[in-house]
Amino acid sequence: GGSVLEQLLAYCRSTQHEGGSLSSQPHVQDALTRIYVDFQVQRLFRDDRVLVAGGAGFLGQHVVQVLRGRGSAGIVVPRRSQYDLTREAVVARLYRDARPDVVIHLAAVVGGIGANRANPGRFFYDNLVMGAMLMEYGRQAGVEKFVAVGTICAYPRFAPVPFREEELWNGYPEETNAPYGLAKKMLLVQGQAYRQQYGMNVIHLLPVNLYGPR
Numbered sequence: 001g002g003s004v005l006e007q008l009l010a011y012c013r014s015t016q017h018e019g020g021s022l023s024s025q026p027h028v029q030d031a032l033t034r035i036y037v038d039f040q041v042q043r044l045f046r047d048d049r050v051l052v053a054g055g056a057g058f059l060g061q062h063v064v065q066v067l068r069g070r071g072s073a074g075i076v077v078p079r080r081s082q083y084d085l086t087r088e089a090v091v092a093r094l095y096r097d098a099r100p101d102v103v104i105h106l107a108a109v110v111g112g113i114g115a116n117r118a119n120p121g122r123f124f125y126d127n128l129v130m131g132a133m134l135m136e137y138g139r140q141a142g143v144e145k146f147v148a149v150g151t152i153c154a155y156p157r158f159a160p161v162p163f164r165e166e167e168l169w170n171g172y173p174e175e176t177n178a179p180y181g182l183a184k185k186m187l188l189v190q191g192q193a194y195r196q197q198y199g200m201n202v203i204h205l206l207p208v209n210l211y212g213p214r
Helices: 004-014 026-047 058-069 088-098 113-118 120-141 178-198
Strands: 050-053 102-105 145-149 202-205
Touching: 050 058, 088 120, 102 120, 113 120, 120 145, 120 178, 145 178, 178 202
Parallel strands: 050 102, 102 145, 145 202
Antiparallel strands: none
């Protein structure tokens, strides 16, 4: 039983040759793992409806392009003009309309240094409630996977460079970005809590600064 790739992996693990099983060879193991993961990702996104909150933004456009390149036909990208994700009734309506299997949360209310200084309250509240409600309604809807994307602004101000995940809780963020960074950081806490209590499949990604044309 299982897919062709699963059978191939099982065969490689059981086949003996000089020096041990074929899969014990690092280059073979790495190549098979990459093929297997890529296959699983393609199968996941081909068969599932994927809600990409923030899919029209800078990062989101690239993510949507990759998903489409992997054969996904069920991508939903909510626009702010139709779905204000800081409003609970709207988030509930989005889940009713989209019926997603997978949620990728890239949406954010964000800006540069000047915007952060001028709007600390708004940046904290909007990002906090948007993430909290998207994850909670995803839990209620029984989504297969929830992918939350954090921010480099969550790291402590004096974290050693290069940043390491072990340093994430070892200090307060840089004051200018702290409201935004801490609001996004709460997604990590919420995801860990939901996985512990509800068994929800949540992962939290921390990208570095983004740049480039689009």
